Amino acid sequence: MMHIGVMGGTFDPIHLGHLRAAEEIYWALGLDRITFVPAARPPHKEEEFEASALHRYEMVSLATVYTPYFSVSPIELSRPGRSYSVETLREFRKLYGAENAIYFIMGVDAFLDIATWKEAQELLSLAQVIVAARPGWRLDEVERHMTSEQRQLLGNPRFEYVKISAITRETAKAHHEPRPVLLVEVVSLDISSSEIRQLVKEGRSIRYLVTDTVAAYIGKNRLYCSGQKLIGECEAST
Ligand code: ATP
Ligand code: MG
Numbered sequence: 001m002m003h004i005g006v007m008g009g010t011f012d013p014i015h016l017g018h019l020r021a022a023e024e025i026y027w028a029l030g031l032d033r034i035t036f037v038p039a040a041r042p043p044h045k046e047e048e049f050e051a052s053a054l055h056r057y058e059m060v061s062l063a064t065v066y067t068p069y070f071s072v073s074p075i076e077l078s079r080p081g082r083s084y085s086v087e088t089l090r091e092f093r094k095l096y097g098a099e100n101a102i103y104f105i106m107g108v109d110a111f112l113d114i115a116t117w118k119e120a121q122e123l124l125s126l127a128q129v130i131v132a133a134r135p136g137w138r139l140d141e142v143e144r145h146m147t148s149e150q151r152q153l154l155g156n157p158r159f160e161y162v163k164i165s166a167i168t169r170e171t172a173k174a175h176h177e178p179r180p181v182l183l184v185e186v187v188s189l190d191i192s193s194s195e196i197r198q199l200v201k202e203g204r205s206i207r208y209l210v211t212d213t214v215a216a217y218i219g220k221n222r223l224y225c226s227g228q229k230l231i232g233e234c235e236a237s238t
Contacts, residue, residue, distance in 0.1 A: 005034035017191035115150035
């Protein structure tokens with residue numbers, strides 16, 4: 001039996017907050033691998049200073065290349081139209097079969113929105129959802145702020161708070177249907193992609209917020225630079 005983590009996101013760009021959360025969850029749950037799934041973005045939504053899907057995919061690739069148990073999937077990029085996590089998880093289910101366990105990893109900010117996602121209840125049934133802590137959001141808000149409509153939409157899931165140090169692979173495996181949503185306290189880094197894009201735009205350093213390979217890629221491809229800025233200005237960040 002394989003235990004596979006799946007972490008979706010726009011990864012614009014991928015940063016050490018994503019990587020560290022994934023790393024801790026990988027070891028704590030004894031996963032076999034974690035696959036990062038960059039989301040495509042509908043073309044009309046692409047904003048001027050955001051990176052294309054291919055650039056984002058390439059950066060996830062560069063950030064994970066030295067970690068044998070991290071990989072990147074183009075599954076949402078090759079699918080036309082909007083990216084829905086439920087469809088991605090259905091495809092992973094098909095790929096891995098019912099005998100393997102899938103863990104869908106998301107930050108608490110993303111989970112707070114989940115009732116608005118396509119087929120949210122179905123999504124919760126396709127994978128064991130792992131919600132990772134993130135600075136600025138409290139894990140206990142997840143339950144407190146959920147309205148009864150939202151709970152119902154999600155099929156009244158059970159929530160379980162766990163310290164990363166208290167998790168074992170057995171904890172994760174022991175959960176039978178209906179699975180609780182696991183809220184895990186990871187060492188969360190206060191890093192966001194939007195902050196990184198802002199720093200690059202201002203020509204400031206992003207070193208130690210992203211891997212060196214990603215910083216170099218951003219510089220080389222002049223991502224997140226404003227068109228009006230002088231050429232030299234964006235380069236300080238690399
Ligand atoms: P943006 O600022 O553009 O929204 P982001 O930093 O939130 O970017 P996303 O690509 O939106 O990054 O996030 C992908 C997933 O990773 C989401 O589930 C999000 O909650 C989670 N995540 C992002 N940053 C962190 C972090 N520092 N610690 C833990 N989880 C995170
Ligand atoms: Mg985000």
